[in-house]
Structures are given as C-alpha cells and as structure tokens.
Amino acid sequence: MSFEQRMIEVNGVELSTESFGRPEHPAILLVHGAGHSLLAWEEDFVRRLVAGGRYVIRYDSRDAGLSTNYPAGAPAYELRDLVADAACLIEALGLTSAHVVGMSQGAAIGQLLALDHPGRVASLTLASATPGGPGHEHPDLPRMSADLQALFAEEDPGPDWSDRAGVIDYLVEAERPFAAASRPFDEAGMRAMAARVAGRTRNIAAQLTNPFMIDAGEPWRGRLGQITAPTLVLHGTEDPMFPIEHGRALAEEIPGARFMAMEQTGHEVFPRAQWDTVVDAILDHTRAFRPV
Template identity: 70%
Template sequence: MPTGERIIKANGVELCAESFGDPADPALLLIHGAGHSMLAWDAEFAGRLAAGGLRVIRYDGRDAGRSTASPPGAPAYGLADLVADAAALLDALGIPAAHVLGMSQGAAVAQLLALDHPDRVASLTLASATPGGPGHHHPDLPETTPELADLLAGGPAEPDWSDRDAAADYLVEAERPFAARSRPFDRAGMRAAAGRVVDRAADIAAQLTNPFMIDAGEPWRGRLGRITAPTLVLHGTEDPLFPPGHGRALAAEIPGARFVPLDGTGHEVFPRHCWDAVVPAILRHTRP
C-alpha cells in the first residue's frame, strides 16, 4: 500500500511523490509521460512491483498533478530541467542510485539521466520510447501513423478548463488515438481515471498543454552508445506515435539492451492486459 503523498522540494521546485513497498528495498523511480501525472502508474501495478522486492516511487513532474506548475502556455523549464528534477528528487529521498523506468517523454528524461548522471541509474527501463527525444526528427525511423498524424494536426478543441467534466472528456478523447486498435477502447474506465486526474491537478490546463511545448535540447541519439546501465526496452506492437521500429532502434543503439514487444498495446502506460508480462520482465531486469 502507498505510504502517502509528500511534497518534496527539489531543484528549486515542489514535486509531489508517493512510494510503495519497503523503504529498505532497492528503489525504482517511475517517470511519466507528457500530459500525464503520477496516476498514470496504476497503484495496483506499483503494488505488484513492490511485492516483488522494490521500493516503487511515482511522482508528478512539473505542471503535473500537485507539483509546481507554470502558467498554461508558458512553461518555465525545458527537458534538461526535468532531468535535474529527477536527480534532485533522488537526493531529497536519500537514494544514491535507483532503477529508473520512463515512458514516452519520461523515457527521454530517463535516457538523459543515464547519460548525464550514470552513477544515479542502477538499471534503465524505457517504454514507448524513441532514440533521443520526442521532437527530434529521425528520418530513418518509421513515421507516426497517418491516422494519428491527421488527428494531431487538428486535435480536440480545448475545453473550458474550469469545467471538470469537460476537462475529463477532453483527456479521454486526447488519449483515445494512442490506444491499440486491436482492443476495445475502455471509455468508461478511461473516463473514471480522467476524473481522478482532473480532480487532483493543481492546474489541469498547464498539465495538458505545457509539457508538449518544452525545449527538448540538443539531440542525443549519437550518445546512446555511452549508456552503461543495463537497459530493457518495452514497446507496444501497435504504437501509432513511435511505431515499433523506434523501440528496436533504441535497443540496438544502447549496448546490451534487450527489446521486448508488447502485443496489443499502443502508446499507452502498460494496459492491465500486459501486466503479467511487464511486471516479471521488470523484476528480472532489476535484480542483481
């Protein structure tokens, strides 16, 4: 069970964090993607990892959940700041090195954490990721699917952010195009989850806009061969944003990395149907 949320001062901002499991166990830091909050990591999923012998830590990045937020449309940070935040959070929690799991933009943060702070990363797990950062174009890798590209070009109209139901509906429709097409879209379950996300967000408008506007910095794909942390790459076989070729290329460019495809999964934070594959894979990867 979670030990409760805490507001932690790190790198000049306030980050809301929550941990699961025995504090004496090896730490696993979960870094969510753009537009998400710590709730993207299901508490039951975190609990399964904790039951396997890990101290699991999920947290709200900047603009997410209950952490420090910038005015909507004006993020006062870049991707490098999110990397520094993760390292500072480990400092504040007294953790010299942690296993790190990042999804999408969180995987970009995790890659840079492993490159720029190698002593802080005991192992690396990258999900729904591309070599380097989102926003860096790689002409040798598969393009976003035409259907998703068309939707992203238009996108759902922004709601009245002060209207709780409208904001939750917007979040559901924003997530729908990223889900696997081979499974029915669980709108009811997604809507219930979206309501919880909106209810605990300090500024839901900032959460759903600012992370997509930040500067990713200089491309680092050419540095991936310097990553020394043992690396596991998990990638949905139906990812429409970063088709599987991105994950395979990422694994090929990190020495010793292992690629594991997730059937029936899109650009999603581990749907429940793949937990029985994902949880054992992470536990095996994080054991000495």
C-alpha cells in the first residue's frame, strides 16, 4: 500500500497529512474531532478503506499533532477557519472533491464544508454529530448525560504537561466517560493510543484545550436542508455527549440522508467491534458517489 507524509501549507497554516492508497481511486478525507489528531483514525481502519479501493487522507487540524499550533488557551482561529483549511487542503492535494468523513467537531466541519464549499464534497459521512454543531443550543433535543454535565461543571486543572506519564494517564481518563457503558472500556488499547498521541505532538496542552475554546460562529441548523451532498449519518446508541436523537435529527434535516445506529458505541471514534459494519457502510456510500 502506498503511503505519503506531507506538510502542506494552506490558508496561512501548515497541516500535517498522511495519504494512503492510490490517488486515482475515490478520495476519502478523514476529519478528526476536538482534542484528537490524525492518529484517532487508526491505521488498520484506514487500511481497510484502502483495501476497498479508496485513497484515504488523514490530517492534523490546527493545534493537533504536528500541524501549526498556538499557545494553550489562546487559539487564534474559529471553526470557520478549520472549514476553510479543509476546503483548501482538498484543493492542495490536487483533488476536485473528496468524500468527507468527520467525527464530532470533524462532523461539524463536514456540515459547513457541504454548505459553504459544496463543490469540494463528493459525499458526507457524519459520526457522533449534532445538527448545527457543538456549542449551539438545541432545546428540542436531549442534553448530554448527567454524568457528563457534572464532569464539565468541574474545573479541570489538567495534568503537568511536562510529565509524559501523567499526560498519558490524563488522556486515558479523558476518554473513559465518553465510551459506551455496556462495553468494557479498552484501557490497554486506549493507553497504547495515548502513548502514540503524547509522542507525536508539538504542543499537547494546546491540542487538549484550544479546540474546545473556539467560536462555532452563527448556528447553521436552519441551513441543513440546503446540503446536496449524499449523506450518511452514523451515531452510537450510547452516546452520552449527543444522545442518539441528535443523530436522527441530523439525518432527518439533510435531504435524502441515511441514518445508521452503531450498537454499543458512545461518543468515540469507531470502536473495533464496529469496523466491519462501518467500513462496509462507508465503502458502499462512497462507491455510489464518486468525485466529478
């Protein structure tokens, strides 16, 4: 399988990218969530998409991994800047458009990409998402779980960012409340992932703080009916951040969107137990709608 690492300058910043597969195949752009980096999309998962005949790109957004970062607590950008970054990245990669797969904040970016840069989006796959984006109020939809509300109400001092072992512990425990309660938490797997994340970042403090501080801008839920990209919505049945009603509402408000529930899944990047189902669904979705 061909593989290429590149630092690509777009929209005034440098983004670290990794591309897998053959560029002539339909392109999938993976957009990670807040606090994550391109490592959130595990390489074995990416390889399954490539084996299905896809050209897959994962990248670090601002403040993530090896991309441009800002002082922790002072992000000099907004959500719309991340949207523009993704649109410019698709162009810089020499693509007319890409199949965009986004999770959580990445799904918010995907929604705005499809609205503001429709020519760049061949199809959308939105996972663990809410209609109109995080940070906007949706009184008609259930709130996050009581446990998460209590967690967010507490002041989080964070770890000693210079203590690698402490940072790894912090990363593991930060993911635990978002996982499905009905499935044993994969602490060993999460710890191994946390070690990779801690070892591949310019500024871990910025990665784990800044993306949660940025302005989401004007609500766009009322515009979802304008999305023309074929859309697949994936949502965990046990998502404590955005209960499953958020995913169902998102699918209902995007014309022609398909909804698929992921059993024993919380607000988390696709668990391995779901890979067979999710990979087949993404390959099927992107097979029907190729870039022009």
